[in-house]
Amino acid sequence: MDLDIDSEGWPANAEWDALADRALAAAQAVEPLLANPRLSASLLFTGDAEVHALNREWRGKDKPTNVLSFPMLGREELAGLAPDGPPKMLGDLALAHETCAREAAEKGVPIAHHAAHLIVHGLLHLAGHDHVDSDEEAEAMEALEIAALAKMGIANPYADRD
Numbered sequence: 556m557d558l559d560i561d562s563e564g565w566p567a568n569a570e571w572d573a574l575a576d577r578a579l580a581a582a583q584a585v586e587p588l589l590a591n592p593r594l595s596a597s598l599l600f601t602g603d604a605e606v607h608a609l610n611r612e613w614r615g616k617d618k619p620t621n622v623l624s625f626p627m628l629g630r631e632e633l634a635g636l637a638p639d640g641p642p643k644m645l646g647d648l649a650l651a652h653e654t655c656a657r658e659a660a661e662k663g664v665p666i667a668h669h670a671a672h673l674i675v676h677g678l679l680h681l682a683g684h685d686h687v688d689s690d691e692e693a694e695a696m697e698a699l700e701i702a703a704l705a706k707m708g709i710a711n712p713y714a715d716r717d
Contacts, residue, residue: 630683
């Protein structure tokens with residue numbers, strides 16, 4: 556899978572592109588459908604204002620959020636996609652810096668760790684996973700996130716929830 560990364564909307568003192576590539580590799584390790592070589596996706600590191608506008612326009616929610624996922628393939632279509640053939644766009648992700656930084660501070664984790672979690676979370680959404688419709692789906696998606704982040708040496712982001 557090819558990930559087109561635009562990190563110009565985030566502070567230049569970190570290696571966001573490298574972090575995104577590592578998060579993609581970790582997500583592919585736990586969700587093999589993401590490893591199809593025909594796939595491409597875009598990842599935009601931006602600010603709350605842009606994510607707020609996207610959230611309002613596409614989801615009808617008038618507020619910023621940490622990550623937005625815009626899938627372009629259904630899970631069934633993704634599962635049936637042969638590895639040979641023309642490129643297919645999987646979808647787009649947008650990550651809001653201010654929200655991500657605030658949440659990382661509230662959790663007491665480095666912003667890079669939280670950003671990696673949000674990228675993995677967004678990629679899993681693009682692969683058709685969800686956490687809204689049932690507790691079982693939420694638990695399965697969280698387990699994939701935890702496994703992917705462990706491959707990056709990042710602690711379970713849900714450990715302190717209970």
